[in-house]
Amino acid sequence: MCPLSPGKRTGRPRSAAADRAILAATRAALAEQGWGRLTLGDVAARAGVAKTTLYRRWAGKNELVVDAVAALFEEQLELPDLGSLEADIQGVVLRFAELLNRPETRTALMAVIAEAAHDDALRLRIREAIVDRQKHLVVLGRKRAQARGEIPPEEDGAAGPERDNLIFDVVAGAVVHRVMVSSEPVDEEWAGRLAVLLVVGLAGLHTAQDP
Amino acid sequence: MCPLSPGKRTGRPRSAAADRAILAATRAALAEQGWGRLTLGDVAARAGVAKTTLYRRWAGKNELVVDAVAALFEEQLELPDLGSLEADIQGVVLRFAELLNRPETRTALMAVIAEAAHDDALRLRIREAIVDRQKHLVVLGRKRAQARGEIPPEEDGAAGPERDNLIFDVVAGAVVHRVMVSSEPVDEEWAGRLAVLLVVGLAGLHTAQDP
Amino acid sequence: MCPLSPGKRTGRPRSAAADRAILAATRAALAEQGWGRLTLGDVAARAGVAKTTLYRRWAGKNELVVDAVAALFEEQLELPDLGSLEADIQGVVLRFAELLNRPETRTALMAVIAEAAHDDALRLRIREAIVDRQKHLVVLGRKRAQARGEIPPEEDGAAGPERDNLIFDVVAGAVVHRVMVSSEPVDEEWAGRLAVLLVVGLAGLHTAQDP
Amino acid sequence: MCPLSPGKRTGRPRSAAADRAILAATRAALAEQGWGRLTLGDVAARAGVAKTTLYRRWAGKNELVVDAVAALFEEQLELPDLGSLEADIQGVVLRFAELLNRPETRTALMAVIAEAAHDDALRLRIREAIVDRQKHLVVLGRKRAQARGEIPPEEDGAAGPERDNLIFDVVAGAVVHRVMVSSEPVDEEWAGRLAVLLVVGLAGLHTAQDP
DNA sequence: TGATAATCGAGACGGTACGTCCAGTCTTCGG
DNA sequence: CCGAAGACTGGACGTACCGTCTCGATTATCA
Numbered sequence: 074m075c076p077l078s079p080g081k082r083t084g085r086p087r088s089a090a091a092d093r094a095i096l097a098a099t100r101a102a103l104a105e106q107g108w109g110r111l112t113l114g115d116v117a118a119r120a121g122v123a124k125t126t127l128y129r130r131w132a133g134k135n136e137l138v139v140d141a142v143a144a145l146f147e148e149q150l151e152l153p154d155l156g157s158l159e160a161d162i163q164g165v166v167l168r169f170a171e172l173l174n175r176p177e178t179r180t181a182l183m184a185v186i187a188e189a190a191h192d193d194a195l196r197l198r199i200r201e202a203i204v205d206r207q208k209h210l211v212v213l214g215r216k217r218a219q220a221r222g223e224i225p226p227e228e229d230g231a232a233g234p235e236r237d238n239l240i241f242d243v244v245a246g247a248v249v250h251r252v253m254v255s256s257e258p259v260d261e262e263w264a265g266r267l268a269v270l271l272v273v274g275l276a277g278l279h280t281a282q283d284p
Numbered sequence: 285m286c287p288l289s290p291g292k293r294t295g296r297p298r299s300a301a302a303d304r305a306i307l308a309a310t311r312a313a314l315a316e317q318g319w320g321r322l323t324l325g326d327v328a329a330r331a332g333v334a335k336t337t338l339y340r341r342w343a344g345k346n347e348l349v350v351d352a353v354a355a356l357f358e359e360q361l362e363l364p365d366l367g368s369l370e371a372d373i374q375g376v377v378l379r380f381a382e383l384l385n386r387p388e389t390r391t392a393l394m395a396v397i398a399e400a401a402h403d404d405a406l407r408l409r410i411r412e413a414i415v416d417r418q419k420h421l422v423v424l425g426r427k428r429a430q431a432r433g434e435i436p437p438e439e440d441g442a443a444g445p446e447r448d449n450l451i452f453d454v455v456a457g458a459v460v461h462r463v464m465v466s467s468e469p470v471d472e473e474w475a476g477r478l479a480v481l482l483v484v485g486l487a488g489l490h491t492a493q494d495p
Numbered sequence: 496m497c498p499l500s501p502g503k504r505t506g507r508p509r510s511a512a513a514d515r516a517i518l519a520a521t522r523a524a525l526a527e528q529g530w531g532r533l534t535l536g537d538v539a540a541r542a543g544v545a546k547t548t549l550y551r552r553w554a555g556k557n558e559l560v561v562d563a564v565a566a567l568f569e570e571q572l573e574l575p576d577l578g579s580l581e582a583d584i585q586g587v588v589l590r591f592a593e594l595l596n597r598p599e600t601r602t603a604l605m606a607v608i609a610e611a612a613h614d615d616a617l618r619l620r621i622r623e624a625i626v627d628r629q630k631h632l633v634v635l636g637r638k639r640a641q642a643r644g645e646i647p648p649e650e651d652g653a654a655g656p657e658r659d660n661l662i663f664d665v666v667a668g669a670v671v672h673r674v675m676v677s678s679e680p681v682d683e684e685w686a687g688r689l690a691v692l693l694v695v696g697l698a699g700l701h702t703a704q705d706p
Numbered sequence: 707m708c709p710l711s712p713g714k715r716t717g718r719p720r721s722a723a724a725d726r727a728i729l730a731a732t733r734a735a736l737a738e739q740g741w742g743r744l745t746l747g748d749v750a751a752r753a754g755v756a757k758t759t760l761y762r763r764w765a766g767k768n769e770l771v772v773d774a775v776a777a778l779f780e781e782q783l784e785l786p787d788l789g790s791l792e793a794d795i796q797g798v799v800l801r802f803a804e805l806l807n808r809p810e811t812r813t814a815l816m817a818v819i820a821e822a823a824h825d826d827a828l829r830l831r832i833r834e835a836i837v838d839r840q841k842h843l844v845v846l847g848r849k850r851a852q853a854r855g856e857i858p859p860e861e862d863g864a865a866g867p868e869r870d871n872l873i874f875d876v877v878a879g880a881v882v883h884r885v886m887v888s889s890e891p892v893d894e895e896w897a898g899r900l901a902v903l904l905v906v907g908l909a910g911l912h913t914a915q916d917p
Numbered sequence: 918t919g920a921t922a923a924t925c926g927a928g929a930c931g932g933t934a935c936g937t938c939c940a941g942t943c944t945t946c947g948g
Numbered sequence: 949c950c951g952a953a954g955a956c957t958g959g960a961c962g963t964a965c966c967g968t969c970t971c972g973a974t975t976a977t978c979a
Binding site: 333 | 929930
Binding site: 610692 | 740809819829833868869880883884906907911
């Protein structure tokens with residue numbers, strides 16, 4: 074997630090403040106203009122930095138924006154323990170939606186995902202910086218539910234992780250789609266319905282798979 | 285889904301052939317170059333049309349691409365009648381995933397959604413041209429299932445449409461997320477699991493709501 | 496100087512009013528925008544006429560403007576008989592300068608001359624429509640002066656017409672240069688000095704040629 | 707006569723070579739294509755320079771062409787010392803006519819003058835870059851003639867400069883008119899006649915003014 | 918009284934150039 | 949060596965006109 078490796082040790086050292094200013098400026102510009110109108114010249118100007126400095130540290134728009142966005146996800150997402158699987162899901166859905174409604178995240182996340190559609194390296198970078206952190210929450214939630222006895226303990230085999238992935242895609246996908254495409258609010262009611270759907274459906278998956 | 289409204293009746297009428305050629309050229313260019321390298325000049329040249337003609341009908345890249353992609357959804361997305369709700373869902377999921385794996389759709393859809401994050405008019409256009417058509421499938425699927433007796437008939441109230449919207453966001457969101465973010469294949473097995481999750485979870489929603 | 500030949504006799508006849516409106520609109524637009532920003536679309540709009548109508552009658556910008564300008568010179572220039580060659584010259588210089596100070600003439604005349612720099616047909620058209628009419632004044636003025644006995648009568652040979660041409664170029668050229676390039680006023684004083692210069696110089700030419 | 711003022715001192719300095727290449731390319735393109743077909747894109751390409759560079763230094767076609775042509779006047783127009791006022795005038799007239807017969811000058815000079823008819827800034831630029839240099843020749847010629855005793859020494863008052871201006875407008879105007887409008891050759895004979903007219907007329911002006 | 922024919926308005930069409938903007942690189946100065 | 953400033957090439961942008969065309973609607977003369 075860091076800029077291009079500095080590597081050398083002689084000469085004037087790079088300003089760490091500049092790095093922070095650039096990333097902040099990137100987020101601000103992105104929120105205002107969107108990906109398509111985001112210009113590196115504008116970012117540099119906002120950060121009070123020369124374009125040269127910017128290009129010395131990042132290879133291009135994509136890399137810069139991914140780094141800028143990754144910081145947003147760094148500490149925002151954690152799984153609250155609300156006593157039941159259904160409540161936990163509802164809680165994390167609400168948190169995630171809240172994150173997606175902040176204009177900087179809203180624009181930035183979709184922009185990098187879109188750009189990743191034809192850029193494998195960028196996709197990998199997104200996975201490491203953002204997605205894997207989220208996916209971890211699913212595993213954690215499942216383990217808690219198993220500990221509570223809400224769902225049966227892990228059977229050995231590929232079915233478990235596959236189920237985790239399905240849950241992850243459903244939760245993240247549904248929230249993103251609701252917010253970005255349907256552009257309707259993710260409130261407690263909607264989140265509750267999604268949670269019910271998942272908990273009940275998840276039980277159905279278990280019985281369907283190992284009868 | 286159509287270009288900017290003509291509205292008048294005098295003067296030389298717009299060539300319908302040009303419309304078709306432009307949309308086809310847009311899809312071809314999109315598949316070859318990707319969103320970032322797509323130039324309207326190139327599209328015009330491929331379509332054998334002047335740039336002016338293109339700008340006379342669409343306000344910009346985004347609007348053009350939405351219309352170009354919408355046509356794909358029109359012809360590709362229909363609900364197969366496979367005998368059961370679960371099979372129907374599985375079928376439409378597979379079709380949708382196939383559509384999302386085409387390079388033109390893959391690249392275009394996410395890019396316009398990202399751009400729509402800060403452009404209300406574009407979001408509206410996407411909704412009309414693409415999303416509403418997809419949502420119609422959900423309604424159709426529910427009615428078929430009710431006719432088959434798989435789910436209880438419509439109760440009056442807001443709960444029905446809300447449930448449709450939830451289903452829609454879950455199906456579309458999960459497929460998009462699986463393909464674009466997790467970048468893992470949507471095969472029959474995954475689609476089957478998602479279908480089970482939904483059918484079972486949907487039943488749970490009914491019992492949870494009107495016990 | 497007229498529009499393209501109609502030639503036929505059946506069908507709807509061309510509107511004579513349109514012709515006048517177009518020429519007037521051309522002069523107006525030319526005065527406001529200058530040659531470089533003069534657009535035929537604008538002329539058509541001002542004249543309340545379709546572009547088609549305009550192109551049906553004139554082959555292009557040049558032809559249209561020459562015709563539009565020629566009308567200005569049609570009846571504006573005549574030689575006042577003020578009793579002496581010097582006074583006549585002063586008078587015609589003042590009239591010509593006044594014509595050149597009207598914004599429509601100012602812009603239009605120079606524009607067509609400039610365009611004629613690389614268009615022989617246009618130069619010919621200008622000569623016939625505008626220049627020859629002016630040159631006639633020189634001949635007329637000389638004859639009057641000879642009748643008054645101010646200058647010796649015509650000797651046979653090429654020297655006479657050559658001298659007329661010189662006078663013509665000097666008078667017309669000096670006025671145009673004063674107005675357009677030096678952009679200083681052509682007042683009675685300046686016109687008077689030019690007249691003296693010419694009358695005295697002209698006498699010098701006679702004695703220099705036939706001693 | 708120079709491009710837009712730079713003013714600052716930091717950053718990469720402007721390439722002087724680019725300036726020369728652009729002006730040369732402008733003259734070449736002008737000679738080949740004429741004013742109407744002169745394209746700034748073409749000029750840039752000929753000069754091996756990006757269009758941006760061109761627009762960074764000149765505000766438009768007119769300004770660029772004025773500067774490009776001004777260089778020609780700089781090197782071509784000087785006053786030969788041929789021993790007498792009459793011979794000097796004849797000489798400079800022939801040189802000026804030769805300059806006006808070059809296709810690049812012919813086309814360019816009239817076009818910018820025409821455009822200046824409704825553009826004060828452009829008129830000023832022409833004056834500074836071209837006209838004042840020519841006018842200087844008149845002053846120089848008069849001083850030489852006074853030194854030779856051909857015309858009386860300067861009397862104090864406004865009459866002197868006014869007379870210079872008259873001479874200037876007559877010489878420049880007559881030559882331009884002969885070449886551009888009458889389109890007849892400026893040969894030694896014609897130039898000689900003009901010189902006689904001026905020298906004799908000039909003397910007449912002196913006696914008419916201070917008898 | 919129609920038929921025929923050229924006109925009219927409106928405005929879309931293929932083109933060409935425009936002048937602007939941005940990406941990414943390079944060059945200079947100063948710290 | 950770093951950083952700010954800013955000029956550089958290159959290429960797409962969206963706009964403006966050009967001169968042509970295709971319409972439907974007039975308006976004349978000829979049959």
